[in-house]
Amino acid sequence: MxxxxxxxxxxxxxxxxxxxxxxxxxxxxxxxxxxxxxxxxxxxxxxxxxxxxxxxxxxxxxxxxxxxxxxxxxxxxxxxxxxxxxxxxxxxxxxxxxxxxxxxxxxxxxxxxxxxxxxxxxxxxxxxxxxxxxxxxxxxxxxxxxxxxxxxxxxxxxxPSILVHPVYAHRLPTGRHVSIVRLSPAESELLYRRKFATTEFFPSDIDSILRNPLSLGTFLAVRSDSYRWSGVDDFLSDPPESWAVTSVWDSKSVFRLEVKGAGRIRKGLARASRAVDRVLPWFRIPSVPDLFRPFGFYFLYGLGGGGPDAVELVRSLCRHAHNMARSGGCGVVVTELASCDPLREGVPHWKRLSCAEDLxxxxxxxxxxxxxxVGDWTKSAPGETIFVDPREF
The missing domain is CATH 3.40.630.30 (Gcn5-related N-acetyltransferase (GNAT))
Known part of the structure; x- marks a missing residue:
């Protein structure tokens, strides 16, 4: 019973x-x-x-x-x-x-x-x-x-697809001619409500998410050679040709993950890659962090943008988040996007750690x-983008 x-x-x-x-x-x-x-x-x-x-x-x-x-x-x-x-x-x-x-x-x-x-x-x-x-x-x-x-x-x-990228022992360059601006919670809320409010699954209480202690900040990437940041109001009234934005959530403070099923040889090779990466960081070796014991991660949410350089700007934001995760002692950086999201090309990830289809x-x-x-939402066709709530990941 x-x-x-x-x-x-x-x-x-x-x-x-x-x-x-x-x-x-x-x-x-x-x-x-x-x-x-x-x-x-x-x-x-x-x-x-x-x-x-x-x-x-x-x-x-x-x-x-x-x-x-x-x-x-x-x-x-x-x-x-x-x-x-x-x-x-x-x-x-x-x-x-x-x-x-x-x-x-x-x-x-x-x-x-x-x-x-x-x-x-x-x-x-x-x-x-x-x-x-x-x-x-x-x-x-x-x-x-x-x-x-x-x-x-x-x-x-x-x-949607869950994309996972390991955190290396070396820092990643965010790219030339790219400026990354940290937005305040109020600026972030204004931008998200103006640009993402009609995105499927966008939460009406986005302000609560952005002001949550687990939210580590919202970051906007623009081309530094063609645009100068002068505030969110000016950005929304006269946006640059290309831009990208994401917010970072501290999942490390909530729970941890581990990779199981790896043999001794694979663990040994991963350990060797980390050792070389620490000694020779300028080689930028794609080392494997210690994922075979409990580790934490940062989650990227609200990832979006527009313009011909949006994919490259997203890549710069992901590298910036990688460097944040490195300083925060995380093993990986994770995000989840619609499988047909055009910005997915700018998200670096390892296929072996990622999930191509999260049903x-x-x-x-x-x-x-x-x-x-909206009619019967269960029968609606999927769009290009989706908003994944970090509180539920």
């Missing part, structure tokens, strides 16, 4: 962490969730506007055998013509819920525990006014895909069946 209830941080922490450790995330040989730095399994969602964590436990001995996290927020699901002009659009918002961190002990699988956790979480979503629920999983995770698309009624929705599935959970301004 299994019962599902709300997580109690006073009594359930050890049991929840034990389940986390037993459940690898990601295919063999890639990154997998290791442990929570803060010792608080709910910390990955506590930065969201509304969140909940549920656990499944055995009735006879109160052993925690499963858990799931969920959060609710308001995001952009489409756009409509604005009164400001013929080419102006305003966002269409909807209240969505996100399921993450579904874990079931390997010794208690195929018993319907995952379904119970998801079903009860969805009840909380409906009670709090969510219209849609979505989740993300590796496209090769057959058990998860089967549960959500088969038994829970979710539809395959989007397939997002969605379903409508609202009790009423009235369709909003």
């Amino acid at each position: 299994i019962r599902v209830r709300e997580f109690d941080p006073g009594t359930d922490r050890a049991g929840a962490e034990a389940v986390e450790r037993m459940c690898e995330v990601g295919p063999s040989g890639t990154m997998s969730l290791f442990t929570d730095l803060l010792g608080d399994p709910v910390c990955r969602v506590r930065h969201s506007p509304a969140f909940l964590m549920l656990v499944a436990e055995t009735v006879d001995n109160n052993e925690i055998v499963g858990l799931v996290r969920g959060c609710i927020k308001t995001v952009t699901c489409g756009k409509k013509m604005s009164r400001d002009g013929p080419r102006s659009y305003s966002p269409i918002y909807t209240k969505v819920a996100y399921i993450l961190g579904l874990r079931v002990s390997p010794f208690h699988r195929r018993m319907g525990i995952g379904l119970k956790l998801v079903t009860q979480m969805e009840e909380w979503f409906r009670e709090n006014g969510a219209e849609y629920s979505y989740m993300a999983t590796d496209i090769d995770n057959e058990a998860s895909v089967r549960l959500f698309t088969g038994r829970c009624g979710y539809s395959k929705f989007r397939t 997002w599935c969605v379903r409508r959970v609202a009790d009423d069946y009235s369709i909003g301004e």
